[in-house]
Amino acid sequence: MRKLLAFSLVIFAVSFPFSSNAQCAKMGKSAIKNLLPFRSNGQLNIMVLSEGEIAELNIVFSGGIKYRILSKGGIGIGDLAIKIYDRKRVLVYDNADHSMAQVWDFENKTTQNFTIEVKFPVGDDGYNTVTGRGCVAIAIGYLQDVNSKSNK
Amino acid sequence: MYKIIYFVASLALISCGDDKDVISQNQDYDVIVEEEVAQTVKQIKELKTAAKVLYTLPSPLEMADLLFQSNVVYDVEILNDPDGVDDYFTDMKCALNLGVYFADLSFTSMFEYPLDGMKFMGSAQALSSELNIEGVFTEEIRMKIENNMNNKDSLMDIIAATYIETDFYLQENERPIVSKAILAGAWIEGLYIAVNLKLNQEDKMPIWHKIAEQKPALTNLIKMLKSTEGQDFDMLISKLQELELLFKGVVLNYKNKTEVNTDTINKITTLGTKLDVVITKEVFEAIKQNITIIRNEITK
Numbered sequence: 001m002r003k004l005l006a007f008s009l010v011i012f013a014v015s016f017p018f019s020s021n022a023q024c025a026k027m028g029k030s031a032i033k034n035l036l037p038f039r040s041n042g043q044l045n046i047m048v049l050s051e052g053e054i055a056e057l058n059i060v061f062s063g064g065i066k067y068r069i070l071s072k073g074g075i076g077i078g079d080l081a082i083k084i085y086d087r088k089r090v091l092v093y094d095n096a097d098h099s100m101a102q103v104w105d106f107e108n109k110t111t112q113n114f115t116i117e118v119k120f121p122v123g124d125d126g127y128n129t130v131t132g133r134g135c136v137a138i139a140i141g142y143l144q145d146v147n148s149k150s151n152k
Numbered sequence: 153m154y155k156i157i158y159f160v161a162s163l164a165l166i167s168c169g170d171d172k173d174v175i176s177q178n179q180d181y182d183v184i185v186e187e188e189v190a191q192t193v194k195q196i197k198e199l200k201t202a203a204k205v206l207y208t209l210p211s212p213l214e215m216a217d218l219l220f221q222s223n224v225v226y227d228v229e230i231l232n233d234p235d236g237v238d239d240y241f242t243d244m245k246c247a248l249n250l251g252v253y254f255a256d257l258s259f260t261s262m263f264e265y266p267l268d269g270m271k272f273m274g275s276a277q278a279l280s281s282e283l284n285i286e287g288v289f290t291e292e293i294r295m296k297i298e299n300n301m302n303n304k305d306s307l308m309d310i311i312a313a314t315y316i317e318t319d320f321y322l323q324e325n326e327r328p329i330v331s332k333a334i335l336a337g338a339w340i341e342g343l344y345i346a347v348n349l350k351l352n353q354e355d356k357m358p359i360w361h362k363i364a365e366q367k368p369a370l371t372n373l374i375k376m377l378k379s380t381e382g383q384d385f386d387m388l389i390s391k392l393q394e395l396e397l398l399f400k401g402v403v404l405n406y407k408n409k410t411e412v413n414t415d416t417i418n419k420i421t422t423l424g425t426k427l428d429v430v431i432t433k434e435v436f437e438a439i440k441q442n443i444t445i446i447r448n449e450i451t452k
Contacts, residue, residue: 021326022325022326024323025320025323026324028320028323029320032316039211039213039308039309040211040312040313040315040316041208041209041210041211041214042211042212042213042312042315042316042335043208043209043211043316043319043335044316044320044323045208046323047206049204053204054204055204055206056204057207057208058206058207058208058372058375059207059208059372060210060365060368060372061423062210062214062218062365063427064221065214065217086409086410086423086425087368087406088409088410090409090410092410092412092423093412093414093421098414098416098419101419103419104419104420104421105418105419105420106420106423107421107422107423108422108423109422109423109424109425110406110423110425110426111404111427112368112406112410112427113372142211142214
């Protein structure tokens with residue numbers, strides 16, 4: 001019986017994120033609109049995280065391009081903790097230093113790989129208290145000057 | 153927290169008709185079960201934590217823009233045949249080539265050749281239909297493109313929106329393999345275009361440097377494909393790993409640590425470091441040859 005109970009819990013816990021993917025995608029879609037005037041990089045980064053869980057997004061920022069990073073948690077989830085590390089794993093940005101800002105721009109001078117770390121808030125009252133899980137979306141936008149010249 | 157999970161799991165069992173054992177629980181039993189539940193939850197959390205690493209690639213428009221800013225000359229001949237869609241039968245082939253056409257569409261639009269762009273849009277629309285991706289390449293989008301042919305900025309916005317809408321649809325419908333194949337196809341075509349453009353002597357080195365700077369993006373692409381369940385990408389991964397070996401000949405020499413300057417009023421942080429890029433003619437030619445083989449294997 002105990003094994004059956006543990007097994008049922010596994011099935012319950014594992015199946016939950018799959019059933020909520022569609023909801024997460026919808027939430028991510030609404031977040032993308034807030035990237036303007038930046039253009040989306042075309043990838044929807046959504047994750048189902050548990051309380052206190054951390055996700056990492058690896059991205060190469062090209063030199064000379066401006067980027068906007070936007071984070072959004074599902075309904076009731078508080079502000080997400082965002083940290084950005086450079087290729088040497090040195091912290092270059094922490095939204096805790098900026099009132100937990102969920103949107104921030106970056107002007108990147110040299111191409112390098114960055115890691116964006118997203119942490120599901122601990123102790124917030126709002127997230128799903130039955131499962132302790134929720135959707136998290138990270139949208140990346142970039143800005144280019146399309147009218148700068150013509151190569152025709 | 154565990155009590156709640158235990159309660160929900162118990163309810164699930166009750167609903168299955170197995171109520172006698174659940175009802176007969178006592179305090180000691182509760183503790184033992186909770187410990188087991190806690191252990192199981194811990195294991196699940198560990199598994200999930202290990203899986204929570206995502207990779208993102210530069211979009212085809214971003215790649216096209218990097219080329220555009222580098223004074224290269226437009227050449228439609230190197231792009232995929234827009235009439236080649238009938239040759240793609242499997243979902244994998246269709247998805248990879250949908251990515252290829254997205255990159256070609258981005259390139260033609262960035263360089264303001266909208267008539268060529270319309271052909272690639274038609275190809276992308278056909279493959280999207282083959283892949284049962286609904287509600288993205290609609291008649292409305294086609295009309296929008298036609299109406300904005302001479303407005304490059306709007307055209308770029310429409311293409312970017314179409315690209316992200318495709319990813320939305322695939323994620324919403326839990327089709328990560330098709331989604332990642334499109335991203336891979338677009339990145340491969342972008343690099344293929346970059347190495348095959350004819351360049352003046354003075355423009356050569358800046359473009360070679362842009363190509364060399366794709367080294368970390370290639371690593372991310374391989375890791376992204378490896379993170380996908382199943383063996384769908386095994387062959388492509390193997391080919392990309394050969395390309396990665398050639399990219400080891402590229403030296404990205406970062407001279408100092410990342411300088412960080414933050415403007416809190418405008419909410420912008422400037423990140424800078426000095427980078428010396430070394431790519432020899434031999435390394436460039438080897439990369440060119442290899443990516444051309446990979447890309448032609450996809451488009452043939």
